[in-house]
Amino acid sequence: MTVQQKKLTEANLTVGYVAKRSGVKVSTLHFYENKGLIRSWRNNGNQRRYKPDVLRRVAVIKAAQAMGITLEEIIQTLAALPEQRTPTQKDWSALSKQWQAQLDERIAYMQRLRQRVDGCIGCGCLSMSKCPIYNKDDHLGETQSGAILLERD
Amino acid sequence: MTVQQKKLTEANLTVGYVAKRSGVKVSTLHFYENKGLIRSWRNNGNQRRYKPDVLRRVAVIKAAQAMGITLEEIIQTLAALPEQRTPTQKDWSALSKQWQAQLDERIAYMQRLRQRVDGCIGCGCLSMSKCPIYNKDDHLGETQSGAILLERD
DNA sequence: TTAAAACCTCAAGTTAAGTTTAGGTCAATA
């Protein structure tokens, strides 16, 4: 039995191991713990120990981030996971549905933007009076103004 | 002739007017000028004055940002615009082509991600050994690791 | 003409998502 296998079966992962396996830095795991995104307990020497499901948690966090979801939102969503028992497939599945919807929205937003850029800038005219790049009702857009940016120039 | 019309025809816009018309704050215009994204000259009292095409510039900057392009990249791209003459439709069109390609890439990335999430998290299994959310070759992904995040857990 | 509104500069503050550093302790191995 290798050291890693021993660690795995004992469900007793060190921070360095989790860092290597999850592809994030040790400092990031500390940071996530501070934020309440993951949890650990301490051994006699005050070192962190993790249950293996922390790996899934970090994977999910990273996946969500790649979808453009902020840590703050992720914290909110992860709060829906059970505290007492290890989350099941159903638990994770529920999360992913939420994020899928967000991802779909984001893709749709990008496509709308693509279309507008086709029409507005693509042709070189940029006549914003007819064809604003920003749309008041498009809440995914970063802009606060939402205004028609140019009417003439 | 209204004051605004006078300003427009005289090609002599104040910072407050540009701010209102472009939907960004005065401080943002100062900031952009510092970064070299826009230019102005000064009147006798040391106040900024702008040519009307600054409105188009700001619109383009905001559009590019909405596409996920950083200011640093925008600065690079805007550097291709002519310094001496006011940019023409062709000039703007060239820019937009570049950004369209980036936008297409980004959309494609999101869609790949969407597919992986369908397969990996959506089903609840999250068995990353077969179906990594992160792909080494997917350079749009934010993750450094690019590793398979979970082999078992 | 005078007060308010708009402008100016420069420096410091803000937020997100970490990373780095410093100064020390714990654990694994030659």
Added chain:
DNA sequence: TATTGACCTAAACTTAACTTGAGGTTTTAA
């Protein structure tokens, strides 16, 4: 057993893209 590598905390630093504040000047309008 000694030493090296892994860990600990707390605070400061980083980057992007701005925003805010302080203290002073210019314009505009009643």
